[in-house]
Every structure is written in structure tokens, then in C-alpha cells.
Amino acid sequence: MSGEDKPNLLRVIINCAEKAANIARTCRSNEELLGLLVQEKSGAEANERFEHDFKTLADVLIQETIKHEVGALFPAMKDNILGEESPNFTNQLGESVTIAVGESEEETANCLGSVLSGHDGAAGALAAEVHRVVSFENKKLGEIPELPEELDYDNLGIWIDPIDATAEYISGDTMFTDFPGITSTGLDCVTVLIGVYERDTGVPVIGVVAQPFGEKVEENMYNSSMFWGVSLSTLQAHNCEFEARDEGRRLGIFSSSENSDILQRFLDLGYEFAFSAGAGHKALKVITHEVDVYLLSKGSTFMWDTCAPQAILRALGGDILDFKASVAEQKAISLTYLAEDIESNSDWKRNAGGIIAVRDVSVVEELIAKLAEQ
Known part of the structure; x- marks a missing residue:
């Protein structure tokens, strides 16, 4: 693939983050579905800071969707896309299922149907989001820069956190701090994190952070807030020009x-x-x-x-x-x-x-x- 034909990795990751946000919102908007999806983490997957830490199908599905999309467009990176979650999921019948994104919406729906044990409508709704063509546009996104032609994709890896603050995502209960705009708990705390790093140096070079519930449109309806940055030796760019809250504090x-x-x-x-x-x-x-x-x-x-x-x-x-x-x-x-x-x-x-x-x-x-x- 020539440099001219190669897709822009930053743009691809932004679109993946928005697709992840769509999946997160779809799961969160249906209480029955959310209840079906929650599983308690155990053993090596548990974070020691929490008495109860949760893995959801949304987590796994988002992670595997990003792996599938980036891996298809950037084959050199496919084996170096890593995430928080194991793709193995246990359904309500105790059967072990490996979540995988199929080549078609029907294949993905069938896989998800194995996890959701008869809830075919929910499986279909999630599969539709996985296979939807997404291109995130927002005036706050800024101008997406062209990445350097010499960028070595063989030397790039990705770390994904599909839904950070999973407990907040599940509960949805919002509490405010004493500082306007900063919440202590709630959907505002939920983020999708996709970071690209150089495998030889370990240095992170491209990052996208999305808030699936960043902009409330109306009751129970949200748009994403999207933040990105590029820090390469030949390119520094971001959409994060913000004034400090108060220079005196x-x-x-x-x-x-x-x-x-x-x-x-x-x-x-x-x-x-x-x-x-x-x-x-x-x-x-x-x-x-x-x-x-x-x-x-x-x-x-x-x-x-x-x-x-x-x-x-x-x-x-x-x-x-x-x-x-x-x-x-x-x-x-x-x-x-x-x-x-x-x-x-x-x-x-x-x-x-x-x-x-x-x-x-x-x-x-x-x-x-x-x-x-x-």
C-alpha cells in the first residue's frame, strides 16, 4: 500500500473510538441488556482496589472490534494490538465462548447470540453497531494532520481500554465535586482509551480519549467528546487547546x-x-x-x-x-x-x-x- 493510499491511522482510531462509544451507549440504554452483560471479574483479571470489579460483554466486544478494524487496515500492526480484556466469555448456561468479530453482521450476531443465550434481538443490535460504517465529525475535533510517510507501522503497537471506569458505566450514578465540571462518579467518568506506542522505545506517540457520555443531548441521549494527540519526532499535534481553570489556584x-x-x-x-x-x-x-x-x-x-x-x-x-x-x-x-x-x-x-x-x-x-x- 503506497503512502498516498494508506489510511490515516489517527483518523481510523478516532472512528474506532466513536464506534466503541456507540456500542457503549447501545448497551447502557437498555437495562435488560446491561443486566445480561455484566459479569464479575475474578482471579488475575480483578483489580485489587475494588471489592467488585466487572467485565462486560461491551468491554470485550469493543476491544475485539478495534482489533479487527485496525488489523484489517494496518496488517503490520495486527499482532501488536493489546487490550485489558480476555475475549473469552461465559454465558448464562456456563458455556465458554470466544468473542470474535465476523466478516459479516450475521456472523457477529451469531457469535454474540451464543453469549446472550436466546436474546437474539440484543445480539443483532450489537452486531449492527459493530459493522456500522462510522466517521466521527465534530467542530471540536480539529483538523486531523497527515501522518509522516516514513512512519514504521511494523514498529507500532496499541493498548486499548475499551471502557475505563466500568463500575461507573454500570451504575450511572453521578456525584459532583466542589469544582464545576468535575464529577466524582457517574457516566462522565467513563472513557474509551486507545494509545499507540513505539515497540522499540516503548514511547507513546498517538492517543485518543473518548467520553461516550461527554455531551448530553437530551434525557438518556449523548454524543461523544473526543480528544486526540500526536507526539512524533517530526509531528506534534492535538485538539486540546484549553485555558487553565484559574492561574491563581x-x-x-x-x-x-x-x-x-x-x-x-x-x-x-x-x-x-x-x-x-x-x-x-x-x-x-x-x-x-x-x-x-x-x-x-x-x-x-x-x-x-x-x-x-x-x-x-x-x-x-x-x-x-x-x-x-x-x-x-x-x-x-x-x-x-x-x-x-x-x-x-x-x-x-x-x-x-x-x-x-x-x-x-x-x-x-x-x-x-x-x-x-x-
Whole structure:
């Protein structure tokens, strides 16, 4: 495929994120379907921070749809598209089914029908969304840049988080913080995260973050909010020009379970706090300039949580750092996505050292100096 004929990877990922958002909205709009789809995670798939963590068919279906679409257009990347979820699903009869996107809508509907155990209408509705031709357009999307012709697709991998903040997605209950526009729980916290990284360096280079429930049109009807960034050596671009909330105030965003000693260090530096759900959502608040920093001291995020927002932040002059390594070495140590120890380290996908997300790397020096104090 010539450079002239090759589709634009960024545009493809944006359209995939919108298709993912459509699937998420379709599932969420039908309470019976949502009830059928929820399964509790267990064992190695459970996130230790939650008593109950959930895997939904929507998660798996979105992930496999993105793999199918990107893999078809960029065959060199097909084997390096990774996600949070296992494609294996157990239906209500206890039968194990592997979710796969078929070549036709009928094939996909038949596969989904095996999971949904007789709910053929629901299976058909989901299959229709999977095979719908989607092209996301919105005035806030900005101009999609042409990617460099020399981009080596063999050297690119993708991390997908199909629905980040799954518990929020399922419950839908919204609670607000003291800061306008920042919710602590609710559908606003749900994101679709698709991040592209270089396999040889582990550096994230293209990111798309979508909020399926970003713009409420009317009761129970939503449009997506879409954010993207490109950070290549020959191209820096994004659609994230946002003014800071208030130059005279410092605001950090955290998990409600964050260590009180960490929070005290931020207080000492004059920061105010917001607490919110969803790693992708909290990173997005840094991207949109609504907060200055997102810190999580625990190793409870994974590569699929951070790859997409980190690529966008890098395009903005920011980054996502390894919290423990940066504090220990007293310099900014970026997260990377090298997969060298897959066989020897079953936990290689975890950001074990915690994370610090910033839009302005210049604030990091003061932060890590304070966080290193005994």
C-alpha cells in the first residue's frame, strides 16, 4: 500500500473510538441488556482496589472490534494490538465462548447470540453497531494532520481500554465535586482509551480519549467528546487547546483512597483536591487543563489506562511519569511500554510504581522534591 493510499491511522482510531462509544451507549440504554452483560471479574483479571470489579460483554466486544478494524487496515500492526480484556466469555448456561468479530453482521450476531443465550434481538443490535460504517465529525475535533510517510507501522503497537471506569458505566450514578465540571462518579467518568506506542522505545506517540457520555443531548441521549494527540519526532499535534481553570489556584485530582501523607504534601504546596473515579477520566482532566496534576501512589493502573492520555500529554508538553522512580531519582522518569519481560513477569502490564500525570513538566521538580521529604 503506497503512502498516498494508506489510511490515516489517527483518523481510523478516532472512528474506532466513536464506534466503541456507540456500542457503549447501545448497551447502557437498555437495562435488560446491561443486566445480561455484566459479569464479575475474578482471579488475575480483578483489580485489587475494588471489592467488585466487572467485565462486560461491551468491554470485550469493543476491544475485539478495534482489533479487527485496525488489523484489517494496518496488517503490520495486527499482532501488536493489546487490550485489558480476555475475549473469552461465559454465558448464562456456563458455556465458554470466544468473542470474535465476523466478516459479516450475521456472523457477529451469531457469535454474540451464543453469549446472550436466546436474546437474539440484543445480539443483532450489537452486531449492527459493530459493522456500522462510522466517521466521527465534530467542530471540536480539529483538523486531523497527515501522518509522516516514513512512519514504521511494523514498529507500532496499541493498548486499548475499551471502557475505563466500568463500575461507573454500570451504575450511572453521578456525584459532583466542589469544582464545576468535575464529577466524582457517574457516566462522565467513563472513557474509551486507545494509545499507540513505539515497540522499540516503548514511547507513546498517538492517543485518543473518548467520553461516550461527554455531551448530553437530551434525557438518556449523548454524543461523544473526543480528544486526540500526536507526539512524533517530526509531528506534534492535538485538539486540546484549553485555558487553565484559574492561574491563581493549584488543583490536584486523586483517587479517594490516596495516601493521606501524599495529600498532606500537596496541601503544603498550596494545592486543592478533587477526588474522582476512572484513571482515564482523571488523566483527561489534566489534558483539559481543569487540574494541574493527577497522582496515584499505588500500582493499580495498567498500560491500557495510561498509554492514550500519555501520548496526548506529550503532544502538549506534559507527560505521565513513574511516581516512585521519579521521586527516588529526583527527576522526571516517563512511563514506557516495553514488553521485554512478558514471559518472565506476569505482572508486566501494571504501572507498579504509581503515576504522576502533568500537562506542564516544569511543575514536576517541585513536586518530587516535596514528595521525597522524610
